[in-house]
Amino acid sequence: MTIFCRIGGRAERGMAMVLTLFLTSALTVLAASLMFLSQTETYASMNYRMMTLARYGAEAGVEKAATFLYDESKYVKPSTTGGDLLSSYDRTTSPVTYNGQPVVLSAMDNVTSNYPVPSVITAFQNAAKGSLMAGNVSVGYAATATLILMQTFDPYGGGAGAAPGVVQTWQITSDGTLGGSKSAVVEVVTIAEQPVWPASAYAAFATANICGAIYFHGNVTINSYDSTGLSGSAEPTFSASGGNVGTNGNLNIEGSVAVQGNLYTPRTGVGTCTAAAVDALSESGSAQVAGSLVQLPGAVTYSTPPLPSPLPGTNTVSLNSSGTACADLGFTGATAGWCTTSGSGSNQKVTLDSGGATITLPNIAIASQVTLEIVPHNSPAQMVNINSLDLTGGGTIAVKATASNQSLLFNLAGKNADGSNMATVMDFGGNSGGSFANNSSCSGCSAYDASMMQFIYAGTGTVSFRGTPSAAATVYAPNATVNFNGTADLYGSILGRTITNGGNANIHYDRRLNRDFYVQGARMLGTFSWKRF
Numbered sequence: 046m047t048i049f050c051r052i053g054g055r056a057e058r059g060m061a062m063v064l065t066l067f068l069t070s071a072l073t074v075l076a077a078s079l080m081f082l083s084q085t086e087t088y089a090s091m092n093y094r095m096m097t098l099a100r101y102g103a104e105a106g107v108e109k110a111a112t113f114l115y116d117e118s119k120y121v122k123p124s125t126t127g128g129d130l131l132s133s134y135d136r137t138t139s140p141v142t143y144n145g146q147p148v149v150l151s152a153m154d155n156v157t158s159n160y161p162v163p164s165v166i167t168a169f170q171n172a173a174k175g176s177l178m179a180g181n182v183s184v185g186y187a188a189t190a191t192l193i194l195m196q197t198f199d200p201y202g203g204g205a206g207a208a209p210g211v212v213q214t215w216q217i218t219s220d221g222t223l224g225g226s227k228s229a230v231v232e233v234v235t236i237a238e239q240p241v242w243p244a245s246a247y248a249a250f251a252t253a254n255i256c257g258a259i260y261f262h263g264n265v266t267i268n269s270y271d272s273t274g275l276s277g278s279a280e281p282t283f284s285a286s287g288g289n290v291g292t293n294g295n296l297n298i299e300g301s302v303a304v305q306g307n308l309y310t311p312r313t314g315v316g317t318c319t320a321a322a323v324d325a326l327s328e329s330g331s332a333q334v335a336g337s338l339v340q341l342p343g344a345v346t347y348s349t350p351p352l353p354s355p356l357p358g359t360n361t362v363s364l365n366s367s368g369t370a371c372a373d374l375g376f377t378g379a380t381a382g383w384c385t386t387s388g389s390g391s392n393q394k395v396t397l398d399s400g401g402a403t404i405t406l407p408n409i410a411i412a413s414q415v416t417l418e419i420v421p422h423n424s425p426a427q428m429v430n431i432n433s434l435d436l437t438g439g440g441t442i443a444v445k446a447t448a449s450n451q452s453l454l455f456n457l458a459g460k461n462a463d464g465s466n467m468a469t470v471m472d473f474g475g476n477s478g479g480s481f482a483n484n485s486s487c488s489g490c491s492a493y494d495a496s497m498m499q500f501i502y503a504g505t506g507t508v509s510f511r512g513t514p515s516a517a518a519t520v521y522a523p524n525a526t527v528n529f530n531g532t533a534d535l536y537g538s539i540l541g542r543t544i545t546n547g548g549n550a551n552i553h554y555d556r557r558l559n560r561d562f563y564v565q566g567a568r569m570l571g572t573f574s575w576k577r578f
Contacts, residue, residue: 102231103186110173113169128162129162130161131195147159150165150166150173150189151170152170173186182223188219188220193214195212216237218232233575235571237570239568241565245519245521245559248267251294251541252524258296259295263300263547265303265550271555281493284305285335289307291308296325296334298329307334313340347564348564350503357407360407361409362407364417364440383399383404385398396418397417403428407432414439416443418445419442421452426499430456434455434472435471452497453497455501467504467506470506473509494555496558500518501521505525515535522540525541526545527539538555
């Protein structure tokens with residue numbers, strides 16, 4: 046037994062050694078696995094960091110290229126005049142071609158530019174290639190831009206003979222490169238585009254990004270109609286929809302305001318608006334927006350219209366019942382035949398007919414029972430350059446069209462004699478309101494066709510609608526203050542920096558405006574994709 050026990054002890058000691066060796070081996074394998082896993086995670090984290098840095102570099106190249114293409118001081122788009130002619134390009138294909146090859150601007154060493162203006166090629170190379178620091182690491186970027194689409198259109202406010210508007214769509218490809226012992230390359234591709242945007246897409250739009258950019262209070266209804274097919278003075282049929290309003294800031298409605306449409310704004314939220322937190326909508330009383338609150342992807346930018354050239358005179362001519370000589374309006378010599386007068390006393394009419402040439406007028410004030418009648422000839426619009434218009438005396442301004450596609454485009458300068466901006470550039474006050482002379486020579490014209498009388502204004506003065514008569518017109522004044530008072534309804538569309546309606550003036554949006562007049566829309570980047578090499 047004693048011998049047996051000793052033999053058993055040795056056996057047990059041998060088994061312990063085997064178990065110890067086994068456990069040691071297992072722990073060694075586990076430790077090695079943990080070390081390998083840790084190393085793998087380290088490499089994965091490092092690779093992700095390198096990929097992320099390279100991607101950020103590629104995105105920086107996209108932004109640099111897009112900024113260059115969108116900055117009109119750096120890149121001037123092709124036109125009908127100058128050194129970069131539209132006729133040099135084949136715009137019937139996509140991509141657009143020059144000399145039979147796609148139009149390309151490149152800052153990459155392995156991609157050749159193909160563009161008719163060498164200075165543009167050089168400027169793009171300087172703008173779309175470079176490097177940026179991420180900690181102690183340098184990330185390089187280089188981009189190319191291929192012209193996918195180029196379209197022309199008649200810009201709103203350009204007038205007859207104006208250069209066409211140009212919008213482009215570019216495909217931007219950018220490589221971000223991280224150098225060193227472990228390199229990384231990421232390619233980002235995006236589309237940079239600028240659509241054509243309706244100049245009068247809303248019943249009212251305010252460009253300011255502040256609280257109360259649109260402030261409606263009182264008894265106000267915003268709805269819509271379509272003047273297409275109307276004739277004479279037949280009243281339009283209103284729709285309890287389509288009276289859309291928009292602003293880059295906040296809509297504040299109080300009292301009995303009914304917006305029979307949607308509110309479009311990049312803002313969100315409903316409640317009390319503050320300067321530090323501008324929300325979309327503030328409403329009180331029985332005021333309401335019948336439609337939806339539609340969030341825009343960003344602020345809407347409307348181009349400032351061009352000033353009249355040359356600028357009109359700053360003297361004031363009053364059209365009143367005592368009679369106005371055409372010479373007072375500046376029509377003498379070669380232009381003497383453009384102006385005629387008829388009637389007398391309380392029924393005086395001044396008629397201007399230039400045969401299609403641009404008409405230039407100083408400050409015009411029209412008194413009661415006097416009509417300023419202008420005959421348009423051009424399509425899309427007859428240009429009338431005017432310094433200011435005052436209808437507070439009760440006068441009327443009228444369009445004497447001979448066809449339904451003819452209209453007047455008033456370009457207001459709004460300048461004082463010293464060159465400063467006038468406080469009020471247009472005042473539809475008193476017994477007035479942009480009425481139309483419907484005569485037998487234009488049986489298809491409608492008194493409610495808002496496209497027939499258009500006003501554009503580049504300055505920061507005030508546009509005022511007062512009194513009781515209604516007016517059919519469109520106003521495009523992205524920097525101006527617009528005020529409504531009284532009961533003077535507007536049939537058409539209004540665009541201003543701020544819009545205040547504190548009376549009982551309704552706004553009836555003419556839906557045909559959404560189909561006829563355009564400006565360059567907001568530039569945007571979309572269809573984003575990326576891959577790693």
